[in-house]
Amino acid sequence: MSSDSDSFFYKVYDVVRLIPEGRVTSYGAIAEYLGTRGSARMVGWAMNASHHETWNIPAHRVVNRMGLLTGKQHFGGPNVMKQLLESEGIEIANDKVVNFVELFWDPRTELRDYALRVTRNA
């Protein structure tokens, strides 16, 4: 269990990639799922480094606790994240996810019986 793939960043990447299309989650939910509830900031920091990864990481599906598109500026433009979400059927108003509660994808619940080992392959 001491591989680079086990690093906090890669764990975040795995969870983010598991987010279904048309759904959103929060930094804190991911951090809490990984066991580090207090390091929600690291999740966002991992997203910043996600650009370094070749894999397609739907970072636009990750918003803050209030459903605000806080990281939209990091997508190369102020409207990129919004349009990406809208293209998935997610309604955005005032840089905020509409029906955020309904669209909220909680890894603690959704991945409770769905271990990360599934995605660890390859």
Add this chain to the structure above:
DNA sequence: TTGCTGACCGACG
């Protein structure tokens, strides 16, 4: 090497 910053969250007054 040390220290600050950061796409957050929860607690406290």
Add this chain to the structure above:
DNA sequence: CCGTCGGCCAGCA
């Protein structure tokens, strides 16, 4: 009710 502060951990100057 709303504003403020601390904490978590990794990357970077």
